[in-house]
Ligand code: AMP
């Protein structure tokens with residue numbers, strides 16, 4: 394089933410991209426959630442792209458970390474363990490990247506079991522709703538699409554497309570799966586502050602992912618995120634594939650004012666988000682290695 398990482402000769406890889414800047418990608422999804430590539434394949438692509446470090450950030454679980462780390466050790470890529478949690482922030486669903494969370498016992502790791510149960514229950518309800526809406530879709534088909542575990546909405550979308558109920562993944566979200574649409578099913582979430590505190594208590598560093606999804610204008614980020622920074626927020630994703638250079642710079646400047654890390658990544662999902670590539674996003678992404686150093690400085694503050 395799973396492919397093992399192939400050792401490769403040192404001369405077959407570039408050590409840094411043509412620009413000469415040492416770059417990283419700190420937001421990547423594998424088959425352990427809703428990405429289509431195995432952890433080893435992601436690490437190989439990162440090595441091919443000349444990335445010095447990557448973080449695997451599957452939704453709500455750390456199950457791919459051990460395999461990614463083994464491949465990363467073989468290929469000489471620095472692997473940062475991570476996950477992406479959906480947390481509640483007022484009425485909004487915030488995505489919180491948690492870096493350096495190791496697959497072992499700990500306050501947040503123990504909570505992940507409950508989060509995974511909530512996801513499974515929600516997934517059952519989505520299947521029921523799609524059937525009520527007249528679609529001939531079974532849980533077994535969704536599970537097969539997901540490879541058994543880490544089931545998320547893009548897997549539902551892919552099956553809907555294959556069976557002719559939607560034109561493409563985006564259409565499946567727009568008409569059925571996105572927040573407020575007929576097959577959207579909420580699930581219980583940790584509150585943002587609770588998740589931040591649990592992350593810090595687990596010697597990890599919590600970071601707001603893609604802040605544009607929070608319904609707050611970029612000019613208001615400082616006011617909006619001040620309280621979270623005081624609660625232990627360790628960073629904000631500034632170098633995101635969807636952002637223009639001005640917004641990336643604006644968020645990085647805010648991070649520096651708040652004394653937290655600016656981070657970045659592609660949010661690669663393989664063929665579920667076909668326009669995004671590892672390391673380069675839509676082609677113009679370049680996340681400097683200094684982001685990793687800033688995250689490590691944040692982690693050092695946990696002690
Ligand atoms: P889940 O974790 O099951 O709630 O699904 C979250 C995933 O769905 C993330 O990978 C999102 O990028 C993806 N997603 C959320 N909203 C949309 C949308 N409107 N169009 C495409 N993908 C989306």
Ligand code: ZN
Nearest residue numbers: 422427452662
């Ligand atoms: Zn995802």
Ligand code: FE
Nearest residue numbers: 477488602603
């Ligand atoms: Fe996200």
Ligand code: FE
Nearest residue numbers: 420422477660
């Ligand atoms: Fe993501």
